[in-house]
Amino acid sequence: MRNLIEDARPPLAEAMSKMGVDESVWTPLLGRSTVEDHGDAALPCHALSKTLRRSPSEIADEVVSLIGGALDGIADASSVSGFVNLRAQPSWLSRRIEAMMPDPRLGIGLEECRTYAVDYSAPNVAKEMHVGHLRSTVIGDAIVRMLEFRGHLVHRENHVGDWGTPFGMLIEHLLDLGEAEAANELGVGDLDSFYKQARAKFVTEEEFAERSRQRVVLLQGGDEETLRLWRVLVDESMRYFNEVYSMLGVLLTDDDIMGESRYQDLLPVVVDRLGDAGILEHSEGADVAYPGGWVNREGEPLPMIIRKADGGYNYSTSDLACIIDRVERLKCDSFLYVVGTPQKQHFEMVFQVARQAGFMDDGHNAVHVNFGSVMDADGKVLKSREGDVIKLFDLLAEAVTRARAAIEEKNPDLQGEQRERVARIVGIGAVKYADLSTERTKDYVFDWERMLSFDGDTAPYLQYAHARICSIFRKWGGDRGSLSESEISCSLPEECLLARRLTDFPAVVDESTHAYIPHRLCAHLHSIASAFASFYEACPVLSAEEEGTVHSRLALCDLTARELELGLGLLGIEVPQRM
Numbered sequence: 322m323r324n325l326i327e328d329a330r331p332p333l334a335e336a337m338s339k340m341g342v343d344e345s346v347w348t349p350l351l352g353r354s355t356v357e358d359h360g361d362a363a364l365p366c367h368a369l370s371k372t373l374r375r376s377p378s379e380i381a382d383e384v385v386s387l388i389g390g391a392l393d394g395i396a397d398a399s400s401v402s403g404f405v406n407l408r409a410q411p412s413w414l415s416r417r418i419e420a421m422m423p424d425p426r427l428g429i430g431l432e433e434c435r436t437y438a439v440d441y442s443a444p445n446v447a448k449e450m451h452v453g454h455l456r457s458t459v460i461g462d463a464i465v466r467m468l469e470f471r472g473h474l475v476h477r478e479n480h481v482g483d484w485g486t487p488f489g490m491l492i493e494h495l496l497d498l499g500e501a502e503a504a505n506e507l508g509v510g511d512l513d514s515f516y517k518q519a520r521a522k523f524v525t526e527e528e529f530a531e532r533s534r535q536r537v538v539l540l541q542g543g544d545e546e547t548l549r550l551w552r553v554l555v556d557e558s559m560r561y562f563n564e565v566y567s568m569l570g571v572l573l574t575d576d577d578i579m580g581e582s583r584y585q586d587l588l589p590v591v592v593d594r595l596g597d598a599g600i601l602e603h604s605e606g607a608d609v610a611y612p613g614g615w616v617n618r619e620g621e622p623l624p625m626i627i628r629k630a631d632g633g634y635n636y637s638t639s640d641l642a643c644i645i646d647r648v649e650r651l652k653c654d655s656f657l658y659v660v661g662t663p664q665k666q667h668f669e670m671v672f673q674v675a676r677q678a679g680f681m682d683d684g685h686n687a688v689h690v691n692f693g694s695v696m697d698a699d700g701k702v703l704k705s706r707e708g709d710v711i712k713l714f715d716l717l718a719e720a721v722t723r724a725r726a727a728i729e730e731k732n733p734d735l736q737g738e739q740r741e742r743v744a745r746i747v748g749i750g751a752v753k754y755a756d757l758s759t760e761r762t763k764d765y766v767f768d769w770e771r772m773l774s775f776d777g778d779t780a781p782y783l784q785y786a787h788a789r790i791c792s793i794f795r796k797w798g799g800d801r802g803s804l805s806e807s808e809i810s811c812s813l814p815e816e817c818l819l820a821r822r823l824t825d826f827p828a829v830v831d832e833s834t835h836a837y838i839p840h841r842l843c844a845h846l847h848s849i850a851s852a853f854a855s856f857y858e859a860c861p862v863l864s865a866e867e868e869g870t871v872h873s874r875l876a877l878c879d880l881t882a883r884e885l886e887l888g889l890g891l892l893g894i895e896v897p898q899r900m
Contacts, residue, residue, distance in 0.1 A: 340383065365377070396413065492533075788900040
């Protein structure tokens with residue numbers, strides 16, 4: 322209720338001035354009510370007790386008395402347990418809805434542009450994308466969509482694992498199979514099998530292992546034929562990854578690939594710059610940096626390895642090279658790393674060293690957008706019945722199959738291509754929403770029955786609400802665009818509840834974007850759909866007695882559908898017209 326707070330601020334400021342409370346003291350306390358039944362906004366007075374030497378309840382009572390009729394047309398004020406609660410009046414809600422109706426952005430403004438690099442998805446070449454990649458990919462995609470909608474320039478950085486010692490054995494295995502056979506095996510998505518075969522030979526066949534080690538030397542030395550074979554592995558793997566991205570409906574393309582190979586020339590630069598900054602030290606033959614603040618099991622300062630004793634580089638070196646590239650080439654001022662929670666310490670250390678070395682300064686903002694794991698019903702990391710990590714492509718295909726069965730049962734009239742399209746939208750949307758609607762820092766349980774349900778906090782529930790509104794407009798047959806000038810009348814409780822939720826949409830999008838928390842937007846979209854369900858049951862739309870009421874309620878329906886479509890779109894989820 323950001324707009325309500327702004328409209329109520331002047332009367333509150335006058336009341337607080339009379340009570341001798343400085344604006345800097347009370348303004349931070351005013352915010353959205355945490356108990357919806359009490360009001361839309363609230364001012365807790367407990368923190369004022371010490372200053373005013375009175376109880377919170379007495380202070381709240383006086384504030385309500387002082388603002389009196391100054392809030393007419395805005396809100397009703399009440400004092401409850403030391404809180405000043407503000408409830409938006411129906412006339413204020415009506416005006417806010419009228420103001421939002423003609424706005425194609427639904428009250429969501431553009432911000433001053435910042436340049437972001439968002440690092441997410443990051444599969445490994447010649448390895449299968451599994452369910453563990455789901456969270457990084459869909460959370461990163463949602464964050465990118467929200468940032469771009471707010472007017473920011475976003476560089477999507479898919480930091481693919483496409484370099485390193487494993488590629489020696491992978492290239493040699495490719496040669497053993499023959500390029501055509503290897504390309505076919507990778508092309509059908511059997512990446513795990515290819516990698517496991519190469520790994521098994523490396524472990525059991527010394528001649529193959531020696532060839533693999535020699536191939537690594539050729540690769541790192543820039544041998545032309547070795548690089549060509551390496552490119553075969555990368556291209557075939559990316560072709561398969563792109564099938565998964567297309568199925569998921571995310572924004573990533575080949576242009577967004579920034580694999581480890583792209584930073585090889587920068588790795589020695591990282592070492593040189595850390596040395597020039599005076600923070601590179603030698604320890605047991607390795608080059609290390611000490612960020613400070615971390616200790617090992619013995620209580621000694623914990624180093625971050627930059628260059629290993631054998632001359633090889635570490636992940637930390639690569640991530641520092643990324644920062645240099647993103648600052649100096651892309652001119653980024655914000656960096657988001659959508660990577661699992663176990664990497665928390667790694668990124669904290671990398672960011673600290675980057676600041677110590679001057680790779681970043683106070684004008685740069687680096688954030689580890691961490692997330693939890695996908696679990697099964699027993700609280701273990703989700704795996705197949707055979708105990709293997711579930712392939713992401715297989716999981717998505719299963720979602721579409723299950724969605725098709727659910728749609729056939731709910732609406733058997735949907736047939737052919739239309740049914741297939743809706744099954745894809747619903748199935749993929751269900752998987753993505755189940756992930757995004759969970760607070761990202763927490764683990765969540767993967768539950769087919771719950772996520773594909775048409776009831777509860779699920780994508781199908783929200784999608785069905787949108788489809789239901791589309792059905793209303795098909796029956797009406799009028800021009801939805803003409804509703805932008807409708808006079809809105811929120812009189813019944815269900816109209817007011819829906820209007821409250823719709824009015825709060827821009828503020829929630831802001832919160833979700835700024836804190837990188839898609840689940841906050843998911844929760845609000847569910848609250849809108851729930852309020853619409855109550856509205857739909859209690860408030861006849863097309864059969865309302867007065868034409869003005871029909872148009873007012875149609876306008877509420879239209880704004881509901883637009884917010885659901887925009888909100889789900891920011892999450893990377895489509896909405897069907899029929900279900």
